[in-house]
Amino acid sequence: MDPADKAGMLFHMMVAVGEHSSGNSAFGIPSLVAMVRNRRMSHFNLLGEAPSGREFAAWHNEAQRIAAETGLGIPLTFSTDPRHAFTDNPGASILAGQFSQWPETLGFAAIGSPERLERFADVARQEYTAVGLRIALHPQIDLATEPRWSRISGTFGEDADLTSRLVVGYIRGFQGDELGTDSVATMVKHFPGGGPQKDGEDPHFAYGREQVYPGGAFDYHLKPFRAAIEAGATQMMPYYGMPVGTDMEEVGFGFNKGVITDLLREELGFDGIVCTDWGLLTDVTILGTPMPARAWGVESLSREERMLKALEAGVDQFGGELCTDVLLDLVAEGRVTEDRLDQSVRRLLREKFTMGLFDDPFVDEERAEAVVGAADFLAEGLAAQSDSLTLLTNTDSLLPLSRGVRLYAEGIDVDKLGAYATVVESPDEADVAILRIKAPFEERSGGFEAFFHAGSLEFPAVELERLTAIAEQVPTVIDVYLDRPAVLGGLEESAAALMADFGASDDAVLPVLFGERAPQGNLPFDLPRSMRAVEESRSDVAFDTADPTFRFGHGLRY
Incomplete structure (x- = not known):
């Protein structure tokens, strides 16, 4: 050479x-x-x-x-x-x-x-x-x-x-x-x-x-x-x-x-x-x-x-x-x-x-x-998505839901939901609401930097108020995609059921919500109670935020 x-x-x-x-x-x-x-x-x-x-x-x-x-x-x-x-x-x-x-x-x-x-x-x-x-x-x-x-x-x-x-x-x-x-x-x-x-x-x-x-x-x-x-x-x-x-x-x-x-x-x-x-x-x-x-x-x-x-x-x-x-x-x-x-x-x-x-x-x-994309591989991947879902709260055993329930939904494919429930257009018409949301972040400038979800872990006040208002109007299931830990800001109390996902399609989430599969996940990190707790923690030390809302390993079953 x-x-x-x-x-x-x-x-x-x-x-x-x-x-x-x-x-x-x-x-x-x-x-x-x-x-x-x-x-x-x-x-x-x-x-x-x-x-x-x-x-x-x-x-x-x-x-x-x-x-x-x-x-x-x-x-x-x-x-x-x-x-x-x-x-x-x-x-x-x-x-x-x-x-x-x-x-x-x-x-x-x-x-x-x-x-x-x-x-x-x-x-x-x-x-x-x-x-x-x-x-x-x-x-x-x-x-x-x-x-x-x-x-x-x-x-x-x-x-x-x-x-x-x-x-x-x-x-x-x-x-x-x-x-x-x-x-x-x-x-x-x-x-x-x-x-x-x-x-x-x-x-x-x-x-x-x-x-x-x-x-x-x-x-x-x-x-x-x-x-x-x-x-x-x-x-x-x-x-x-x-x-x-x-x-x-x-x-x-x-x-x-x-x-x-x-x-x-x-x-x-x-x-x-x-x-x-x-x-x-x-x-x-x-x-x-x-x-x-x-x-x-x-x-x-x-x-x-x-x-x-x-x-x-x-x-x-x-x-x-x-x-x-x-x-x-x-x-x-x-x-x-x-x-x-x-x-x-x-x-x-x-x-x-x-x-x-x-x-x-x-x-x-x-x-x-x-x-590439063989049918059995696709099925195994979908099953793993479902099994990774982590149930954080389930007040009065709201989950699993019954089929045919009148349901208001956000962040989910309505056509797929229609196979499980009667979809309605507003919370006041519903028996249950399902809201699929994402962990909060602070938007940065455009280009390459925009892909990095960084900054505060708190939901904006307006969005938190909107989600809470729905949860107060109708029993609500909130599924939050956690690409980082989130400060839930009370959603764990206002939602009737709270679930975390780590990358899961609607096809993986719906069978769990309606009892065809059961959630198997446990939290892979603490969920901090406040940004103050995050700011006061040591960046290199695990499990160092004071009084977390949910601890590493938390996960309910049904």
């Missing part, structure tokens, strides 16, 4: 499913052909979806043919953010599309079964491999100790022990007992644990760059990563955040040698691939919004100096970066040795060989058509 071949392997960029010769203007990404042929890149994070499993597989196979005809013919490795659930934050996940649809990660925490999670991961593995996806840019095993953080929906909640048990099933489902030709490699994130963000702000943005440990609970956040390494995780992603007020260097974890080399590699014994989170080196524009490089603590360094610092820290790949030319210049100048390149290239090539990509990089397009 010449230096250009080696340098290309150290970059893991996004590419959109679709045409191979066109780029993605929303993210400022060149075409796949250009990145493979001109930059010798061979690792890509797939954005978007295809209309069917067959078309997805066909797109993948054509991409592999392009790679086979370029240079040394190194096969491509395609990765993906989660794409089996409900959110559509392009910085965190992809809509399910043709794939089977399951609850969010929090929903599996509500179910609490490593075996059930392993089954999900095995299904996802089958769908991924059918279309050529071989790296899962997940699981996200950060701990939700700061209730305001906008990335909580991708976690297993607040408890380190539960997360540690669940991540083992997750990795086994995707990788098997060890990584092999039928595996999907897991890139565990975000080492050494995102979550304890100052004021709950996210380090995708400069105002959220500080990660704080006022309770001295750094080791608590490491517990799930120890379990993941023992379970055989082959890749690791450090987070953007920079530790503040500790004995660690105050630079982002992707630049932090004490964290990546001293802690992860030497103390914890991890010898897999370390890939940075996306966009540590280069300022870009995403969805029309300027996005400075997330080079927290090293903003004053040049792009070349940032790259050097990350390599010296021990990373193997730069996520979301294109600047192979910068690395080649550093090699030509002798500031990065080929021996240093080889350390990372060996890890990256080893994984391609282990997963069989050099033997056969192509997939069976007919099999992809049969596997």
